[in-house]
Amino acid sequence: MNRLEVLKTYKIFIGGKFPRTESGRFYKALNANNEPVANICLSSRKDVRNAVQTARKAQGAWQERTAFNRGQILYRIAEILEGRSAQFVEELMLQSFTKKEATVEVESAIDRIVYYAGWCDKFNQVSSTVNPVSSSHFNFSTNESIGLVGALMPANSSLLDLISYVMPIIAGGNTCVLVASEKLPLTAITFAEVLNTSDVPGGVVNILTGSVEELWSPLSAHMDVNALFIDKASRFRKDIQLAAVDNLKRVREMSADLKTENGQGLAFITAFQELKTTWHPIEKIGGASNSY
Numbered sequence: 486m487n488r489l490e491v492l493k494t495y496k497i498f499i500g501g502k503f504p505r506t507e508s509g510r511f512y513k514a515l516n517a518n519n520e521p522v523a524n525i526c527l528s529s530r531k532d533v534r535n536a537v538q539t540a541r542k543a544q545g546a547w548q549e550r551t552a553f554n555r556g557q558i559l560y561r562i563a564e565i566l567e568g569r570s571a572q573f574v575e576e577l578m579l580q581s582f583t584k585k586e587a588t589v590e591v592e593s594a595i596d597r598i599v600y601y602a603g604w605c606d607k608f609n610q611v612s613s614t615v616n617p618v619s620s621s622h623f624n625f626s627t628n629e630s631i632g633l634v635g636a637l638m639p640a641n642s643s644l645l646d647l648i649s650y651v652m653p654i655i656a657g658g659n660t661c662v663l664v665a666s667e668k669l670p671l672t673a674i675t676f677a678e679v680l681n682t683s684d685v686p687g688g689v690v691n692i693l694t695g696s697v698e699e700l701w702s703p704l705s706a707h708m709d710v711n712a713l714f715i716d717k718a719s720r721f722r723k724d725i726q727l728a729a730v731d732n733l734k735r736v737r738e739m740s741a742d743l744k745t746e747n748g749q750g751l752a753f754i755t756a757f758q759e760l761k762t763t764w765h766p767i768e769k770i771g772g773a774s775n776s777y
Contacts, residue, residue: 492513492521492522492523492524493523493524494511494523494524494525494526495514495523495524495525495526495670495671495674495675495694496526496674497526497528497532497536497674497692497693497694498674498677498680498681498690498691498692498693499532499535499536499539499688499691499693500539500543500687500688500691501681501685501686501687501688502687503674503677503681505526506526506527506528506529506532506695507528507529507531507532507535508527508528508529508531508532510526510527510529511524511525511526511527512524512525512527512695513525514580514668514669514670514671516579516580516581517581522579522580522671523579523670523671525670525694525695526693526694526695527694527695527696527699528664528693528694528695528699528700529695529699530699530700530703532693532695533662533693533700533703533704533707534703534707536662536691536693537633537635537662537704537707537709537710538709539687539688539691540633540660540661540662540688540689540691541632541633541660541709542688543660543686543687543688543689544630544632544633544659544660544689546686547655547658547659547660547686547689548629548630548658548659550658551606552605552606552609552658553605553606555605555606555655555656555658556602556603556604556605556606556656557602557684558683558684558685559598559599559601559602559605559652559655559656560598560599560602561683561684562598562602562679562680562683562685563595563598563599563602565679565682565683566591566594566595566598566676566679567595569675569679570591570592570595572675573587573590573591573594573644573672573675573676574587574588574591575587576671576672576675577590577591577643577644577671577672579671580643580669580671580672582643590643590644590645591644593645593744594644594645594648597645597648597649597652597748597749598648598652600749601652601653601656601749601754602656604656604751604754605656608628608656608657608751608754608755609627609628611751612628612751612755612758613625613626613627613628614626616762618764621766621767621768622764622765622766622767623764623765623767624762624763624764624765625762625763625765626760626761626762626763627760627761627763628657628755628758628759628760628761629658629758629759629760629761630657630658630659630757630758630759631659631711631712631735631757631758631759632659632660632711632712633659633660633661633662633709633710633711633712634654634659634660634661634662634710634711634712634713634714634757635661635662635663635664635704635705635707635710635712635713635714636650636651636654636661636662636663636664636713636714636715637663637664637697637700637701637704637713637714637715637716637719637721637725638650638663638664638665638666638673638697638716639666639716639718639719640666640667640668640697641666641668641669642666642669642716642743643666643669643672644672644673644676645743645744645748646666646743647663647665647666647672647673647676648676649739649743649748649749649753650663650714650739651663651690653749653753653754653756653757654714654757655685655689655690656754657754657755657757657758659711659712659757660688660689660690660691661689661690661691662691662693662704662710663690663691663692663693664693664694664695664697664700664701664704665692665693665694667694667695667696667697670694673692673694674692674694676692677690677692697721698721701721701724701725702724702728705724705725705728705729705734706728706729706731708731708732710732710734711732711734711735712734712735712736712737712757713725713729713734713735713736713737714737714739714756714757715736715737715738715739716738716739717738717739717740722738735756735757737756737757
């Protein structure tokens, strides 16, 4: 007798938990032969609102953690991903990667997480400045996280692409609501399982699956989202930019080849930072300058 295969249902990830989508809808992810390999949640506008609300609550505490501690947490993500690399290779192969391509993809993703872990406690020193002023003050410009960033993954993006979007956002103390690739969603939710078993606080990264065509609008127009990270080639690019105007969201566009070293760098972190300038007076006592 032929056995009916039970496909895994990949849920969404909000606040460190794996709820089913509020809409109750799903679609089937297909392999290269158009065969179903998993059930994927079709997220709704309500799921976007829930994810944004959760990310906003988590942002303050995440920003206040020391940069060194954030680096430790990112490195722990890489450790867990390394231990589960065989599972990710298998899922990428289900999504039509060859074994060699899948192995390179997973190894590159791990290396990129380690790369951003190393930047956590260094980017502020490198990109901050002491500004020259004509008065008796010190004038410092330092980075401060912009807040909550919405990320929209391209249709054919996979694990390395997702890592390249998420890691620079959270390395700088921001929280993230990410809409995963509709075509290649498997590793996105499995990566959420990695996050859930690491030290990342619930709500720092939230991952939704479903139709980007349906989800770009509520995410882009949400007044509690501070910035957006999108693909430069997105067919919704102009609409997203217009939707972002209402609360002056910063829209950053990914144009680099993420498979190369150009897909990582300090600029990806500082893209989601605000410059905060501080004036510090200098008091002259007995001919000597003292700051207080």
